[in-house]
Amino acid sequence: MAANLDANSAIIEFRASRVPQAIAFMQRALPLLKEGAQDPYTTCSNLTAWASQLIRVSHVRTALDLLETCRSRSNLPVTTELYLSRLYLEAYAALGTADAFEKGEREVRKIDAALLDEATWQIVHVRVLEHISLFYESFGRYEAALKARKRYNALTAERQRLANEKTRVETLEKLDVALKDQENTRLKAEAEAEVQAERQRGWIVGFAAVAVGALLAAAALVVAVRRGRRLAKVSAELEARNGELEQRSASRIRLLAAACHDLRQPAHALGMLAELGSDATEDPTRYLHCLQSVRRSAASLGDMLDELMDLGRLDGGHYTPHLSDISLGELLQEAMLHFGPLAKRKGLTLEAPPVDILIVSDRHLLRRMLFNVVSNAIKYTDTGSVRVDVERVDGEVRLRVQDTGPGIPQDKLDDVFRDYVRLNPLKAAEGLGIGLSIVRRSAELLAHPLTLTSSPDEGTTITLTLPISQSESATSSGDATAEVAAARVAYWPSWKMTSTCAKPWLRCCDVGATPCSPGSAPTPCWTNCRRHAPSQT
Incomplete structure (x- = not known):
């Protein structure tokens, strides 16, 4: 109790x-x-x-x-x-x-x-x-x-279906009983046939009303269930969309913060170098060193702005690819000339084979992808080499960039292609952390398969598969290089470079060439140079 x-x-x-x-x-x-x-x-x-x-x-x-x-x-x-x-x-x-x-x-x-x-x-x-x-x-x-x-x-x-089925069976059984009672009553009392018939009609109407009510209830339940499912689906879609919008908003905030932080560094460097340069006008060597530093800071600032513009256009879906035939050999030569000095300053070997292949792609996006991958490989490699390989397989070209850097852990392979990710911030002093994100977005937009393989202490390999053009093959590697070199020499007047600036640069490439006079044919002067190249491309 x-x-x-x-x-x-x-x-x-x-x-x-x-x-x-x-x-x-x-x-x-x-x-x-x-x-x-x-x-x-x-x-x-x-x-x-x-x-x-x-x-x-x-x-x-x-x-x-x-x-x-x-x-x-x-x-x-x-x-x-x-x-x-x-x-x-x-x-x-x-x-x-x-x-x-x-x-x-x-x-x-x-x-x-x-x-x-x-x-x-x-x-x-x-x-x-x-x-x-x-x-x-x-x-x-x-x-x-x-x-x-x-x-x-x-x-x-x-x-609910079983309950409805039970109701239906019971209703049918009752109807059957009523019909049997009707027949028995008719046989027993024919005198009361008309009265009994009226009574039976009342029973039938009542049971019919019950059956109709049950059917209407079942139909209403089905409609309610379907409406509930539709509402649940719409709710889930709205929730997913809200999550996507929240992620995009957070992405914009991170982009603004990263851009303000990283763009400030080269901007401050330009100011400091300008002050140093004004004090070094009497020392040509020091003045030239300051001028080169200004150029590098300006190029770094320009690259960051270009990456931000490309990411914004790709992320917003405002970029329309313009597919055309592209000489892969010329693109690799341009990358070698652009990144050769940087690799040399770090004591690395930058290698790329001469190729004579035409591929189909968007030149701007493909150049951006190649430059971002090579730049990333050089940035994170301390010793050894960065090698670009080209393999032709079944009407396609596999473009590989392989380095001897520290490698990437297996659980971080998917992270490197996300926005603003730096696996080793101590070595990523420059850049916004969006280079490989642009590579992934560009590869998806152009339908160029992109793969990454890496292991700790064994380096990293990024492979991009490109379609080969159906047009005529590209010109030979030597001719293409000569044309690029000639074009660059011909453009020097537009850079306002004087012969005083050009001659020392040509001498550092171990080539002898006479500067072009206006209207004359350009001279291929740095076809085989790997040590120096203008930072402008």
């Missing part, structure tokens, strides 16, 4: 939100229940009721102890076991730990095993599946939560 009174008092106090008093009654009744003061079914009912209230007020550990006490009882009904699993899921969801998630999944498997039994499936409360969905949602496993929610909807619909 005392156990029943304390147990009921605890439940009453819980429902009145007087938690301390409820726990006091519960602690007084619990030892009596464990000693068998009540039958197992009543004991489990009280324990589960307390556990449910304790979970609601965040006393999760105490609730779990009560559930374990209840489960330790043998020969529990299936419905009680399922209700226990449901409460376990609520408790584990409230804990939110990895261990709680593993234990919760064991309870989910118990529920799934119980649902395999058709008899259990008929009596199980459909809300247990809803609690599975809520459990997975609390741990961020939305795919599993959606699957449980679909099972919940399917079970609800199936039960």
Whole structure:
């Protein structure tokens, strides 16, 4: 009697939100229940009721102890076991730990095993599946939560269908009984045939109305279910879109912060070098060194701005590729001339084979991709070499850039192509961290397959697959190089370079050439130079 009174008092106090008093009654009744003061079914009912209230007020550990006490009882009904699993899921969801998630999944498997039994499936409360969905949602496993929610909807619909089928069968049985009664009545009392017929018509109308009502209810339920599914789908799409917009907004904020930080460095450098240059006018060597530093800072600033413009156009979907035939040999030669001095300053070997292949691509994006990959390889390689290889396979060209740098861990391979990612910030003093992001976006836009392979301490290889043009093959490597060289010499007047500036540069390339006079044919003067090249391209 005392156990029943304390147990009921605890439940009453819980429902009145007087938690301390409820726990006091519960602690007084619990030892009596464990000693068998009540039958197992009543004991489990009280324990589960307390556990449910304790979970609601965040006393999760105490609730779990009560559930374990209840489960330790043998020969529990299936419905009680399922209700226990449901409460376990609520408790584990409230804990939110990895261990709680593993234990919760064991309870989910118990529920799934119980649902395999058709008899259990008929009596199980459909809300247990809803609690599975809520459990997975609390741990961020939305795919599993959606699957449980679909099972919940399917079970609800199936039960409704069975209920409708039962109603239909009962209605038909009643109609059959009515028809039989009609026939018997007609045989027994023909004198009352007209009265009985009127009565029977009333019965028929009534049963027809019931049947129509049931059908209308079923139709309304189907419409409601379909509308609910459509709303759920629209809600999910809106949520995904909101998440995408939030990510894009955060991306813009990071872009602005990174741009302000990284563009400030070359801008400050230009100011400092200008001050130093004004003080070094009497020292030609120092003045030339300051001028070269100004050029490098200006080139770095220009590259950063170009990358920002390319990323903005690619990210916003405003770039329209212009496909044309491109000489791969000329593009590789341009990369060698551009990055040769940088590689030499770091003590690296930069190699690229002479090729005579025409490929189809967007020249601006392909040049940007090649330059970004080569620049990245040189930046992160301290010793050894950076090599560009070309392999022709089945109407395609595989362009590989391989370095002997520190490599990339396997779990970071996907991160390098994301925006503003620098795996080693100490070595990424220049740039915005968007170079390889531009490479990925450009490759996707041009449909050029892009792969990356790397291992720690073994270097990195990035492969870009390009389609070969159906037009005539490119001119020979020597002729193409000569044309590029000639074109660059011919452009020198537009750079306002005097012969005083040009002659020392030509001498450093170990070539002898006479500067071109206006109107004369340009001279291919630095075809084979690997040591120096103008930074402008």
